[in-house]
Amino acid sequence: MAGTAIFDLDRTITRAPTWTWFLLHVNGKKPLFWGQLTLIILRMVAYKLRLVPRTSIKEAGIKTLKTHDRAQLQTKADAFVANILKTGLRPGAVAAINAHKTQGDRLILVTAAVDVVAKPLAHALGFDQVISTRLTWPAGASGPVLDGANCYGAEKQRRMAQAEAAQPFAHPIYAYSDHISDLELLAQADHAIAVNPSSALRRAALTHGFEIVDFDTPPSLSDKQDQSQ
Numbered sequence: 001m002a003g004t005a006i007f008d009l010d011r012t013i014t015r016a017p018t019w020t021w022f023l024l025h026v027n028g029k030k031p032l033f034w035g036q037l038t039l040i041i042l043r044m045v046a047y048k049l050r051l052v053p054r055t056s057i058k059e060a061g062i063k064t065l066k067t068h069d070r071a072q073l074q075t076k077a078d079a080f081v082a083n084i085l086k087t088g089l090r091p092g093a094v095a096a097i098n099a100h101k102t103q104g105d106r107l108i109l110v111t112a113a114v115d116v117v118a119k120p121l122a123h124a125l126g127f128d129q130v131i132s133t134r135l136t137w138p139a140g141a142s143g144p145v146l147d148g149a150n151c152y153g154a155e156k157q158r159r160m161a162q163a164e165a166a167q168p169f170a171h172p173i174y175a176y177s178d179h180i181s182d183l184e185l186l187a188q189a190d191h192a193i194a195v196n197p198s199s200a201l202r203r204a205a206l207t208h209g210f211e212i213v214d215f216d217t218p219p220s221l222s223d224k225q226d227q228s229q
Contacts, residue, residue, distance in 0.1 A: 002103060022114075026073070036063070067143060081124065092216065106169070108127065109132070114133050115135060156185070176195050180204060187208060
């Protein structure tokens, strides 16, 4: 019976987080950017110390994109995604996505990554739906700003609930993530898979009985058969 497979993106499907690398891809040749990047890194440290909200990190990064209109940024995002598709994916994630497609499962990507990156990547991998951080270009603005909240933590859960209300998720539901911020998403799934998990998620996975996988290696044939049962 076809179900629903929900995947996080950064460090679940990809080997590395996409946001900082995307900013480097777009701005790396601009001398001014390196000073901006230092400020972003300091903001990351402040977030770890709980001095600033996580959204402020995303907003600081978005400010470095202010000279790009939507078409320009999408062109650069498409090139960035092409590079990820070549060398930046965990092979086990690709195998799992393909296995779910073969089963006829509805594939949903839910991520804090910005839409200009998340949507083309999801399309290339065959996802049916994308829930991501949205950018918008207000009239008269010099560049993009956040359209709503950063799709992380509680906001990710809110957006998932909104998507399920619009089109209920068929069971069984599979959920894949590497990070403790997705604990609620994993706990609500019929099959929770902790992918190369952070230390905090690994501890939680052992407590909750989640499956723990290494997606740097493709699953064996027997693993795929077990997943389809």
